[in-house]
Amino acid sequence: MSGIGAMFAAAFGLGVLAWWLGRRKALAFVAAPGGDRIGAVHSLPQYHGAFVAILALLPALVVLAFWGLAGNGLVAAEVLAGLPEGTRPQPGLDQAAFLSEVRGLVRGDYAAAFNPVAEGAAKAWVAVERRYAILFGVAALAVGLMGALWGWTRLRPDFRARSRVERLVMGLLILASLVATLTTFGIVLSLIFESFRFFQMVPITEFLFGLNWSPQTAIRADQVGSSGAFGAVPLFWGTVFIGAIIAMIVAIPLGLMTAIYLTQYSAAGFRKVAKPVLEVLAGVPTVVYGFFAALTVAPAVRDFALSIGISDASSESALAAGMVMGVMIIPFVSSMADDALAAVPASMRDGSLAMGATPSETIRKVLIPAALPGIVGGVLLAVSRAIGETMIVVMAAGMAANLTANPFNSVTTVTAQIVALLTGDQEFDSAKTLSAFALGLVLFLVTLALNIFALSVVKKYREAYD
Amino acid sequence: MNQMSMDVGTALGSSEAVADAAPKMTARNVAVSYGATQALRGVSIDVSTENVTAFIGPSGCGKSTFLRCLNRMNDTVASARVTGEIQLDGKDIYAPDMDVVQLRARVGMVFQKPNPFPKSIYENVAYGPRIHGLARSKADLDGVVEQSLRRAGLWDEVKDRLADSGTALSGGQQQRLCIARAIAVNPEVILMDEPASALDPIATAKIEELIDELRGKYAIVIVTHNMQQAARVSQKTAFFHLGSLVEYGDTREIFTNPREPRTKDYITGRYG
């Protein structure tokens, strides 16, 4: 695939040339007598240039992209076909290993071939690849030139280059947004598909309502206990316990009080500094919080528990993970609450103050009730973030799927289990591995529902004041 | 022009200004600036319980600004600076030992734009009595709410839906709700910033009736753009222009025989 960079560069060179030519032709229209009246030449010269350039670039890029994506396959097929009968590797693993060796030889990764057949194949590869590269390069250039020429001949003073360029730009933007959307869609589809396979092995009712979680790895297929128990309730509980209960007990009061202080009490200058700083805090990588949770908070929590006589306190605890997660979520809650409070019209606050209410009465009785939907929406979004959080739980909450309400015990969450299930060597069709997809699907659906609900609450509330 | 003047003249209320009324609030040489812009300068006015005082003047001349000085609502505007002296019952309201919360309970305010709380109609009116602990029982509170709504001329329209949100009322109803809310705490002074600007003639008449009824019990200041209204309800009138108090005197005098040509121009509609 060497030279593809040069080919792209050449294509862009062609585009620039086309732009220049198109623009020059249009400049001539403008220079013609009467051409400088508004409307005499429909579009500005650079639009004519852009139109021709797009017509040159687009087909060339399509050809090059095809080469980039399918090139290796084409070359491999031809190299394999060219091997003498009998030395040709069997399709499957054999063939994949052979091809990877050939490619390694071509790149110069290996000094000598392990397989003598590959030695020859590597030479063939270089030749075939060069031939294809020339072929595609010439094809790209040709279609590019043809596009440019066709576009160039269409330029006329009344040619609507601007509308066409605009439409093409729009198309490009749609394409770009489709990539993200379709990728997400594909991921969801694969989640659903793999979960479906999982539910063929483990009944969905056992998964959703079973109280025992201990997925086993089957080293051999005939091994006893190769399926394990897949009751996910302890995971759901752990997730809710850490993310929606302990973390929120920390984050809601602190976040709300921060927001109240910033919107109602602090000087405007202080708020201008403090708010962005808080929001930067939300960008601290969660693994940093995880560190802090595992190395500082968790031991402190255990020591505290032991000192008050709780003997079964473990060094990894729901409390440690939940508290640190709560701290992590504070900026999130405070930022949403801040927005909600700031959106309450100042006249509301003035009305209350003018009645002789103190600032804190005003906040309690007027501002918070008025901002409540926005605050609730923000909290729900925070919950949905907390239950999707992985790093902190992996590091501080442990992996034991305990169904317990004791915050000093170790619990585990959906995300932490997904990590545990998919790290290390895995068989891709065992119930253990597939259960990760089912967990992911549940997590996805719950966070999606939370987000939709929260955003609709926030939005409806915004409309009420706009 | 003369026609206009005569119209206003005939609108004059029947009650004469009480000449030797004791001042409830006195303002001396009050000036306000928002940041670098001076919004008000050198305003001196007495407000009494016996006479309703009307503030008139073109838009942006500082009427609301001055009104907000009287209950220190300008404190909530970070850029506002108030100088001069304002007294309530002889006590400087800008003195350090003045309790702003108490001051505002004594000097109630109805804002230019209706601003009911997003609570039920009942809770809106009960808000003040609750925070100041004015009602001893639920029945007490019910009584205060009903009486306040009646005085504001809103009771008949809302008596069957006291639990509905105050923000669901029409603009004019909201304004009357705000009036009911303000009088529910029995303030000594009531500041009304264009209380009738969103009201129809019938509701306006009710408000004017209320003001007339309250006169003598409370000191009332009303800002209005409606000359007839000023003439009807007030006994004292202050004309503001470009941040200064141009003329202050008996309403009858101001409307029939203004001393300042600017006042005359404004009242007769030559200026606006």
Ligand SMILES: Nc1ncnc2c1ncn2[C@@H]1O[C@H](COP(=O)(O)OP(=O)(O)OP(=O)(O)O)[C@@H](O)[C@H]1O
């Ligand atoms: N919060 C504020 N910040 C800065 N300037 C203000 C503020 N409030 C009022 N002003 C300015 O002070 C001046 C007086 O405004 P004020 O609201 O007192 O006028 P007004 O007489 O009540 O007008 P209207 O009849 O339109 O209500 C205006 O020039 C206004 O722009």
Ligand SMILES: [Mg+2]
């Ligand atoms: Mg005003």
